[in-house]
Amino acid sequence: MxxxxxxxxxxxxxxxxxxxxxxxxxxxxxxxxxxxxxxxxxxxxxxxxxxxxxxxxxxxxxxxKRQQREMFRSLIKVNGVGPKVALAVLSTLSAQELVLAMANDDVTQLCKVPGIGKKTAQRLLVEMKDRLAKEFGDISVSGDTGAPATSQRHDAIAALVSLGYKNTDASRVVKALPDDLSSEEYIRRALRDLSGNILQN
Missing domain, CATH: 2.40.50.140 (Nucleic acid-binding proteins)
Incomplete structure (x- = not known):
């Protein structure tokens, strides 16, 4: 080998x-x-x-990076996901985005990958969610560099979910915001958008 x-x-x-x-x-x-x-x-x-x-x-x-290879190996363990699809996943989503999509059951994000339809995305969630959390639980803090402010975005999404918003809605709104915000600013702006711009500056 x-x-x-x-x-x-x-x-x-x-x-x-x-x-x-x-x-x-x-x-x-x-x-x-x-x-x-x-x-x-x-x-x-x-x-x-x-x-x-x-x-x-x-x-x-x-x-x-070794982490990319380990994530590739985790992906190809999933039934119906071969090396080509695994490469497509790692080409389309950063390591942080993949872990976040799994944590949030974000089928829409996974379906952005060429070759992955809704059924395959759901299979990925079922078979990989717990494994990714266990094997790559620290990825948002010390993993591959990818989308900026990943940790702040993750914290904001978690806070919004705790307030009763759906994972998919919270993730969609937070990801649409600029990259250089604090967790508090992500939360404040996302709340404004999610509540129909009721909140003011």
């Missing part, structure tokens, strides 16, 4: 990456979250690897 590869970046054309590792060219598929982290062609890069062995092929999937 290949755990990681370090070599010269020869090609990068999504979703494929080619590395020269001591004279051997390795072709890997990677999510867009990894492509954003790649250096220029010709430079050295290290990728964490997941290997899939089939009767007709040996496939390598590369990730710039």
């Amino acid at each position: 290949i755990a990681w590869l370090q070599g010269q970046l020869i090609e990068k054309q999504a979703p494929e990456v080619v590395l020269n590792v001591q004279g051997v060219g390795y072709e890997l598929e990677a999510p867009m979250s990894t492509f954003y982290d790649l250096p220029d062609v010709g430079e050295t890069v290290t990728l964490f690897v997941h290997m899939v062995v089939r009767e007709d092929a040996q496939l390598l999937f590369g990730f710039s």
